Amino acid sequence: MPHALTPETAARFAALTLGHVTREYPNKPDHTLAGPEDARTPAALHPVFYGSFDWHSCVHGYWLLARVLRRFPDGPQAGAIRALFDRQLIPEKVAGECAYLAAPTARGFKRPYGWAWALKLADELAHLPEPRWSRALAPLAEAFAQRFRDFLPLSPYPVRVGTHFNTAFGLRMVADYADTTGDDALTGLLRATAERWYGADAECPAWGEPSGDDFLSSALIEAECMRRVMPADAFRPWFDRFLPRLAEGRPATLFRPAVVTDRSDGKIAHLDGLNLSRAWCLRALAAALPAEDPRVPVLREGAQAHLAAALPHLADDYMGEHWLASFALLALEA
Template sequence: MAVGWKSLSLVITLGSAVAAAQHRSVDASKLAAYGKSLPKVTVPTFGLEQATYLAAWPLSCVDHPQAAPEGAQYLWLYGERPKLPVDYDKTRAFYGCYDWHSAVNSTWMMVALSKDYPDLPLRRLMQEKLTEHLGEKNIAGELEFFKTAKNFEKPYGYAWLLKLHAELSTWNDPEAAKLTANIKPLQEFFSTKLVDYYDHLPVASRAGVHPNTAMSMVLVLDALSAVPNDALKAAVVRNANRLFVTDRDCPTAFEPGGTEFLSPCLAEAQLMSRILPREQFPQWLADFLPPLESPQFQTLAKSVDVSRITDKEEFAGKSHLIGLAFDRAYAMTEIADALPAKDARITLLQQLAAINAAGGLKGLPDAGYLGSHWLGTYAVLYLRTARHAPPQPSGPANALPPVDSTKPVNGDRSR
């Protein structure tokens, strides 16, 4: 039976009323009581000493060639046995740090620390490595490879490359201007490919690892805030709305799934904090996440205990779970910052972010090379964000722990 416009309008109106009636409310008194029960920790002081500690991590791996892969032949030549091309360091840029995306985000980390800490003792060495790896011929070789690489590193690696390019473009340094120009052809190629990728994505990936759609979009939006691209931004916005805006009741109790390094629920909430109008986001968040004080949310309330993972064959997964703490803290900090000033969830999200970060910092040295080749990047990603966040409740600060993580070990592919 056909439905007339008046009848259809009534159906829509009634449906909207029912949806509104199902909206969750935020109980400020419960949040306050729950917050008082949490341990008091603060974001650690992140200064020159801590930056020097973390800067050593990418320097220890950026020149260490990746192992022969089972999939895409990015670096190695195959004959009777795999071998490295004689000129690989002249025709590739991101050949270290265990895998391609980790080489890219480790390079981003060197740029970020060099920008933020002009007096960093390792700054000159990092700049030398940046110049060596981001030469015009190196990037030309990358571009030539990716023209036929199909879905290799899409979208996660692509998004990190855009973020690296954006970080370089905002660095007031003569050499950085050259490196930005060198990377630009690869950045433009990836940007075009990502528009097509997002527009043809039938469903979102909600995995807690690299294919996660929301996380790649967050990284892309980071880049676009410094290097605007109207076509790519429009693609991110329309597809984020298409894929996520009607979501609610995210199953936080199911996290983490296996050895994930991302929180699917928090990554989506972080993305939508940037996509939705500021006045709409608070209610969307209340409908999407369970109440922060609820049992369903507690699996996200602190870092994962990895003390029982002692087998080196499992260190890749162990490093993921350590890194998950930084991802949660990063997302919670941004979500809190997107809420209106008097929202009762802000203080609690900041507390939970600090608690997760404290666990992540404690676990930094515990996964050997399978952690050191990428974990520092996520620590800096969070610490940089937290530095600009509103003050947190007072409590003991967390120091960065000592680490001995320069020796590669065998294991599954990691960050």
């Protein structure tokens, strides 16, 4: 597969995703029961995002479809994507998602990963020429944006793991939504929080990477977060301090693709996602540097190696198929 988003690649990603965003089972709910009345099926709990094995994967599946539709509005899957959005992204069903979120038991639901992907979806829908889907999702997006506004000032420490709880990933994704909506206050909060959490970091060893179920590099996603939220003239000195030996290919662990031994194991399959998310970050960081910077070829070669390791395996097993294409798209579009 070429390491660029071609029409053929986009069509393949869309076909994979259309095959699971409305597939209700198997399903892994992240659901707290306050009483027996809360024991309901995924579709009853979540009128829009009930497929793709879990809620957050369904959300970023919709993001992938919106992105493909934006890039290739006349592609072979475009009609199916529009039909899906017309069925699902409607006020009545979004109201059901908002009602779920309003329950006291859902305060921490999908924080921060699902929150961030919901806002990333809202950002992508806002760029489509059909405004009805963006308008329909707006109440849910605003609910998640408010959750970030409420939560970030309360959180004294970042979460640096390589899984859903990573806070740098959340900040990075929400920054796109804040820019698109012109929410300068949210943009300022994201930047201030990132500088409070990560501004003093230096000499990152990355010695704990990869962990056995990582799909994010805690080092690289932190760098990508800071690239996205900081002004360029402030980011460069921070980046120089944070990973000072990149030109030498150090820390070496960041440039070795993870080995995936069993793609039917959902946790081990995360490592394909790690390879894709590393490629995304490495490409984005390379693009932020001057072309003559000696780190650029090192970052690009690392990205290519990670893409080569992961792209052939997006549909090997449903444990990866229900989510990996979204991270492949992030990497190819970096």
